[in-house]
Amino acid sequence: MSANTPTVSKTAEPLPPPTERYSVVRWLHKNLFSTWYNALLTVVMLALAALLVRGVLEWALTQARWEVISANLRLFMVGQYPVTALWRIWACVALLAFLIGMSWGIWGRMQRGGAVAFGALPFILAIITSDEPSRVALVITGIAGIVGYALSWRWGAVVQRVSIIGWILYFPILFVLVSGLDAADSVLPPVPTNLWGGLLLTLLLTVVGIVFSFPLGVLLALGRQSKLPVINWLCVIYIELIRGVPFISVLFMAQLMLPLFLPGITIDRVVRAMAGVIIFSAAYLAENVRGGLQSIPRGQHEAARALGLSPWQTTLLIVLPQALRAVIPILVGQFIALFKDTSLVVIVGLLDLMGIARTVLAQPDFLGLQAEVYTFVAFVYGVFCYLMSAFSQRLEAHLHIGR
Amino acid sequence: MSANIPSTTDPIIICRDVHKWYGNYHALRGITMEVRRGEVVVVFGPSGSGKSTFIRTINRLEEHQRGQIIVDGIELTHDVRNIERIRMETGMVFQQFNLFPHLTVIDNITLAPIWVRRWTKAQAEEIAMQLLKRVGIPEQARKYPGQLSGGQQQRVAIARALAMQPKIMLFDEPTSALDPEMIKEVLDVMVELAESGMTMIVVTHEMGFARAVADTMYFFDQGRIVESGTPDQMFSDPREARTKLFLSQILSH
Numbered sequence A: 001m002s003a004n005t006p007t008v009s010k011t012a013e014p015l016p017p018p019t020e021r022y023s024v025v026r027w028l029h030k031n032l033f034s035t036w037y038n039a040l041l042t043v044v045m046l047a048l049a050a051l052l053v054r055g056v057l058e059w060a061l062t063q064a065r066w067e068v069i070s071a072n073l074r075l076f077m078v079g080q081y082p083v084t085a086l087w088r089i090w091a092c093v094a095l096l097a098f099l100i101g102m103s104w105g106i107w108g109r110m111q112r113g114g115a116v117a118f119g120a121l122p123f124i125l126a127i128i129t130s131d132e133p134s135r136v137a138l139v140i141t142g143i144a145g146i147v148g149y150a151l152s153w154r155w156g157a158v159v160q161r162v163s164i165i166g167w168i169l170y171f172p173i174l175f176v177l178v179s180g181l182d183a184a185d186s187v188l189p190p191v192p193t194n195l196w197g198g199l200l201l202t203l204l205l206t207v208v209g210i211v212f213s214f215p216l217g218v219l220l221a222l223g224r225q226s227k228l229p230v231i232n233w234l235c236v237i238y239i240e241l242i243r244g245v246p247f248i249s250v251l252f253m254a255q256l257m258l259p260l261f262l263p264g265i266t267i268d269r270v271v272r273a274m275a276g277v278i279i280f281s282a283a284y285l286a287e288n289v290r291g292g293l294q295s296i297p298r299g300q301h302e303a304a305r306a307l308g309l310s311p312w313q314t315t316l317l318i319v320l321p322q323a324l325r326a327v328i329p330i331l332v333g334q335f336i337a338l339f340k341d342t343s344l345v346v347i348v349g350l351l352d353l354m355g356i357a358r359t360v361l362a363q364p365d366f367l368g369l370q371a372e373v374y375t376f377v378a379f380v381y382g383v384f385c386y387l388m389s390a391f392s393q394r395l396e397a398h399l400h401i402g403r
Numbered sequence B: 001m002s003a004n005i006p007s008t009t010d011p012i013i014i015c016r017d018v019h020k021w022y023g024n025y026h027a028l029r030g031i032t033m034e035v036r037r038g039e040v041v042v043v044f045g046p047s048g049s050g051k052s053t054f055i056r057t058i059n060r061l062e063e064h065q066r067g068q069i070i071v072d073g074i075e076l077t078h079d080v081r082n083i084e085r086i087r088m089e090t091g092m093v094f095q096q097f098n099l100f101p102h103l104t105v106i107d108n109i110t111l112a113p114i115w116v117r118r119w120t121k122a123q124a125e126e127i128a129m130q131l132l133k134r135v136g137i138p139e140q141a142r143k144y145p146g147q148l149s150g151g152q153q154q155r156v157a158i159a160r161a162l163a164m165q166p167k168i169m170l171f172d173e174p175t176s177a178l179d180p181e182m183i184k185e186v187l188d189v190m191v192e193l194a195e196s197g198m199t200m201i202v203v204t205h206e207m208g209f210a211r212a213v214a215d216t217m218y219f220f221d222q223g224r225i226v227e228s229g230t231p232d233q234m235f236s237d238p239r240e241a242r243t244k245l246f247l248s249q250i251l252s253h
């Protein structure tokens, strides 16, 4: 088409969208200084923020005694877990890095910047750390992640299958490695759960809570929709009963009642805490999933039934996938809350990250260092919550193509 | 008219004195209808006259409470196996398309053949692609329903129903939710289907379609069949005053 086309052209060529010209000055003006009171607000907030940051930095860099963290780092991470068995934890971490690497390569190719940052993390930590075995383990972890990522670029289809199987097998493997085997062999001697602690215990409680309460919650939600009165009532009673009491009392009940229900069998304290977490979380999950189930229009059921799908097929293939997609943000929010709530197991005498923080503060060498210890603990919790929510946003974006 | 197709006299659908209540509301008040193999039936009538209710009783999306419905020799009773067999033989197309938004076009079409008919994925996909060609949108196979226009979505819905290789196709106002320029592309597919000899019951107010391919037209009002006949009879010389009035209303605009 020539340059001087008439304004009304018959063959309208598609034009690229106008590019938004981005300038710092314009952004500042639009967002921060658009009116006089906006400008005033901006200045005041900046001044306050500067004061706050200065105060915190001054404290963190000159006054804080961070040696309380470095001296107890292993305690914070794994509790009393024996040093001779630490390699098993590292093996879990390296395997996790490998799986994340593969999955990232398959499903997250767009986020290359994030992949680089994530891949570099173990090596940066390896440089910082002063402990030789940890350094070796961190380097191995980093390499495992990179290898997984590289494999997925080369053999995508195979790796996709391997990584799915890997994720499913990961949890049993994790458990065998962490808790060991009871057999007489000496490769994986059992580590009693009273030695588990710190971040390790917090994460285990969370992972077990999520992995088991999720299917249980979905079943309860489906049961609550059931037309069979007995199933319906049982589910309603369970859900309302658990939602009617605080988490702490569920934890206590699990500690005290489970042994009464199952006499003769001694159930480990950590396992009882896990049961409490699962029981509690499932009831809330069920309600959230039910919300998703109800949001699916009737026409979806009808179309599926008209095609000859059975009620079960309709639920599993049509209704549940859509319902779960609709509630991903809520579910992840609940998982984040679950992660933080596990800190309540201190009440029943377990030493998770929060429990360790308390014992560290009781050490005579480090009395009165609450600020340092709790800042560190908050930082660790914050990092993991951020990762969970970032993952959920990626997942949502990935699943909403074509909506 | 699908006169070139030999339609045998033995009926594939028999409805005898079918009644249906919603609570106290008497929605179907004695519907009697026979549909021959290869026959194209058009059902029309005012809003709330029970057209959707009737067509939905045929594949048991609604349960009738009195009377008899027999589809291809199988009577609709509470027997779940009978219902399943009848659903496998009847395809349904809805006003709101009701595609599965979380599945691609091709997965929408192959889902039921794979899970209900137990075909292999390759087999099902091959037939799905043939059907997509037939409805004119093979290039959309890997898209999601939300990425298609209304007319394209409805054509996918038709392909999805046809993939089960039904003997009967039910259409409940398939073009009512469409913009005018998309109505034709869907009607073209339906005309082609009618001419291929498919037994069809179509609830529609598209009188051009009825005139072109319908064998019999039924006028519904207040849960009853007021009048039935060939399109010629209906358009040139309706017996009942109500039919005349309704036709003049929908033909006038």
Ligand SMILES: Nc1ncnc2c1ncn2[C@@H]1O[C@H](COP(=O)(O)OP(=O)(O)OP(=O)(O)O)[C@@H](O)[C@H]1O
Pocket (backbone or CB within 6 Å): B022, B025, B027, B045, B046, B047, B048, B049, B050, B051, B052, B053, B054
């Ligand atoms: N699920 C239901 N519960 C109660 N009443 C219903 C239900 N479905 C339909 N009805 C009523 O039954 C009557 C017939 O409804 P139906 O949907 O069959 O009419 P229709 O002829 O298809 O109308 P339209 O042209 O508006 O689609 C209406 O009065 C409607 O209000």
Ligand SMILES: [Mg+2]
Pocket (backbone or CB within 6 Å): B051, B052, B053, B172, B173
């Ligand atoms: Mg209707």
